[in-house]
Amino acid sequence: MGKNINRMRNFKRILICILVIIFSFGISFLYYINRQLNNIVITPLPKDNSELGIKSNVNEGGVNENKIFEREEKQDNSILNIALFGVDSRNSKADVPHSDCIIIATIDNNHNKIKLSSIMRDTYVEVNGHGKTKITEAYFYGGPKLAIRTLNENFNLDIKDYATVDFKGLSKIIDNLGGITANIKQYEIREINKWIAELSELQHVKYTPVYRSGSQNLNGIQAVAYCRIRQVGDGDFERTDRQRIILKEIFNKIRNTDITRYPYLAAQFSSYIETSMSKSNIIALGSKIVMNNILTVDQQRFPVDGYCKAAIINKVWYLIPEPDLKALSKQINNYIYEDIKPIAKEPLF
Known part of the structure; x- marks a missing residue:
């Protein structure tokens, strides 16, 4: 009986030592990754939803008449949207870039997948303070803040963060x-x-x-x-x-990639990325994707075939959502929040 008790005590000691080693390694690993992110350009965005064009479904007067259509608020952060912008600066500070690539990256914990939603750069939308124009112009006029506001206001989204890569x-x-x-x-x-x-x-x-x-x-x-x-x-x-x-x-x-190479990749990538996310948020997000074993990457382009038309307005080519912007917004929301893919039809042009 005494031998069994001693064996159990020894086993507990060994187990505790193993857990301490693993925990210490994990802390050191995260600290090292955190240091490798020092070169990343972090540009915080406003915390006020209204400045980012995020609509509230309900206000003091009841239902918000400006919202495009009904959608329940996601209080548990099960759906996280991040705007990804690809720009071409041409190595000139005087050359303000357009967002040639506009993608909404969605971490969908409800369906355990990542979704990539491309928005066509010539899509005709309302850009705050600049009227109707191509969505790519928003980044040119006001950087990532105005670009995110344009996405949120036109498509009834809740994007609060971005990452830009030249x-x-x-x-x-x-x-x-x-x-x-x-x-x-x-x-x-x-x-x-x-x-x-x-x-x-x-x-x-x-x-x-x-x-x-x-x-x-x-x-x-x-x-x-x-x-x-x-x-x-x-x-x-x-x-x-x-x-x-x-x-x-x-x-x-x-x-x-082997997880031990992540600090190296973080060090290499950080010099080329501008983002609104803090280093701790980046690490937390990456850890969540790894821990939840999110392996599926789904993708969609908007507008989809058959739901847009070409138009020349003041000698400029635009892509007009059909039948209207409200329908496009509903398709985007259904895909991002409900995992319902739009069904394309024969192109109109």
């Missing part, structure tokens, strides 16, 4: 991941090489063209060039598809 920085991130895989179509080769040449010249690096079609590993500049293609296929519609493909591949690369 295309040069994106190429460096992809290189640090060892490149990404993409399936190049024959009709894309000429266009991708045109962009590779331009990006290589801007970054003063060797020009490495793509020689063949099919699935292949792309380096950073090649992958960014792939995202820039818009003059072939379905034009800008297909370009947003390519952007989501690259983003999904980046996520998969990070997910499949």
Whole structure:
């Protein structure tokens, strides 16, 4: 009996020692990652929902007449939306960038997936203080704050944070991941090489063209060039598809990377990212994705085929949501909050 008690005590001691070691390693690991994020540019956004264009479903007078349609408030943070912007600054401080890439990244804990919702850059929306124009202009006029406000006000969303990556920085991130895989179509080769040449010249690096079609590993500049293609296929519609493909591949690369390399990746990535999220929030978000084992990445483009039309207004080409902006907002909300994908129909043009 005494031997059994001693064995139990020894087992408890060993277990406690193991837990202490694991806990200490975890604290040290998180501290190290936190230090590696020191180079990230953090630009906080206002905490006031009204400044970010977030509508309240209910006010003192009852139902808010300005809201686009009914949606229950998510009090448990089960749905988290973050705006992702890809910009091309051309290395000039005087050249204010447009958001060539606009993606709403949704961490959907209800359905255990990440959703990537592309918004077409030419979509005709209301931009506060600037009237009706292309949604890409919002970033040009007021940076990420106005861009987020535009997304929230036009699509009845609750985005409070963003991350912006310059295309040069994106190429460096992809290189640090060892490149990404993409399936190049024959009709894309000429266009991708045109962009590779331009990006290589801007970054003063060797020009490495793509020689063949099919699935292949792309380096950073090649992958960014792939995202820039818009003059072939379905034009800008297909370009947003390519952007989501690259983003999904980046996520998969990070997910499949040994966790011990995360501090290294954090150090490499932080120099190329501007965000409103604090370092602690970034670590918490990453930990939540890992701990919840969120493996599925779903994607959608808005407006979808058959629910938009082209229009020339004052000699400028716009993409007009059909039948109206309210219908587009409902489709976006159904997808993000209810996991209901819109059904495309024959294009109107």
